[in-house]
Amino acid sequence: MNQSNKIFDGLGRVMNEAAGVADGVRREAETVVKSQVQRLVADMDLVKREDFDALRELVQIQGEEIDALRQQIASLKGGAKAK
Incomplete structure (x- = not known):
C-alpha cells in the first residue's frame, strides 16, 4: 500500500x-x-480613436455651418428676385 x-x-x-x-x-x-x-x-x-472623434465633430460643425450659409444664400436670392 x-x-x-x-x-x-x-x-x-x-x-x-x-x-x-x-x-x-x-x-x-x-x-x-x-x-x-x-x-x-x-x-x-x-487613426487613434480620439483623433477620429475630434475630426468627426469638426466635420459635423462645418456641415451645420454650410447648411446655415446655404439658407442665407437662398434667402438673399429670394430677396433679390422680389426687387
Missing part, C-alpha cells in the same frame, strides 16, 4: 508540474501574439 501511495504522490507532482509548465507556455504564447498584433496595428498606421 505504501508503494502505491508513493506512485500516486509522484504522479500528482508530475501532473502539477505539467500544469505549471502548460500555464507558462500559455502566458508566453499570449505575450508573443499580443506583441505581434501590436506591431501589425502599428504598421497599419491606423
Whole structure:
C-alpha cells in the first residue's frame, strides 16, 4: 500500500508540474501574439480613436455651418428676385 501511495504522490507532482509548465507556455504564447498584433496595428498606421472623434465633430460643425450659409444664400436670392 505504501508503494502505491508513493506512485500516486509522484504522479500528482508530475501532473502539477505539467500544469505549471502548460500555464507558462500559455502566458508566453499570449505575450508573443499580443506583441505581434501590436506591431501589425502599428504598421497599419491606423487613426487613434480620439483623433477620429475630434475630426468627426469638426466635420459635423462645418456641415451645420454650410447648411446655415446655404439658407442665407437662398434667402438673399429670394430677396433679390422680389426687387
